Amino acid sequence: MWGVPHPSPQLTMILFMRLTKMILAALVIVAASAPAKAAGKKKAPRKAAATTRVIYTGDLAKKVYGYNGTTPLNITVKGGRIASIEALPNQESPQYFKKATAHVFPQFIGKTLAQAATLKADAATGATYSSKALIRNIQLGAQSAAKKK
Numbered sequence: 001m002w003g004v005p006h007p008s009p010q011l012t013m014i015l016f017m018r019l020t021k022m023i024l025a026a027l028v029i030v031a032a033s034a035p036a037k038a039a040g041k042k043k044a045p046r047k048a049a050a051t052t053r054v055i056y057t058g059d060l061a062k063k064v065y066g067y068n069g070t071t072p073l074n075i076t077v078k079g080g081r082i083a084s085i086e087a088l089p090n091q092e093s094p095q096y097f098k099k100a101t102a103h104v105f106p107q108f109i110g111k112t113l114a115q116a117a118t119l120k121a122d123a124a125t126g127a128t129y130s131s132k133a134l135i136r137n138i139q140l141g142a143q144s145a146a147k148k149k
Contacts, residue, residue: 052078055141058088064140066092066100066133073134075141082108082116085138092130100130108138116142 058072065071069091076084085105087097103124108116117139123131 052076052083053145055145057137057141060140060144061133061137064133064136065129066090067096067129068092071097071130071133071137073137073141075138075145077113077145080112082111082113082138082142084109087134096127097130100124100127100134103127104131104134104138108142111142113142113146117146 053076055075055077056072057075058070061072062070071090071092072088074086074088075082076086085101085108087101090097092100100123104121107121108119111119119135119139121135121138123135
């Protein structure tokens with residue numbers, strides 16, 4: 001267009017192939033030298049992987065009742081500490097149960113199993129039965145998990 005000749009398609013293909021070969025050769029050299037570099041360095045000791053397990057309290061707390069029945073939970077333990085607590089389907093009044101979980105669960109998150117097993121947690125005002133059932137479920141789950149270490 002401006003007096004600059006365009007290379008032919010064949011020349012473009014040849015140049016592309018040469019460039020590809022040079023890139024591949026460079027990658028091979030880098031890959032071959034990586035183990036040699038790594039061999040000279042000491043690796044940091046690996047930390048033991050934090051084990052995660054879930055404790056189902058439905059079987060552990062069959063006789064623990066809230067206002068309208070049992071309140072089963074799934075308690076996730078990671079590295080020996082309570083990471084999360086999930087309320088499972090139950091017959092409690094949703095508005096009171098939500099209040100109870102919002103008040104009780106944070107008191108246990110981050111605690112070790114031994115701490116959780118004996119924690120004297122506060123119940124939510126206005127949702128006392130549900131709160132006490134949740135607290136007891138968590139304590140029983142923590143006690144059971146601590147025994148199975």
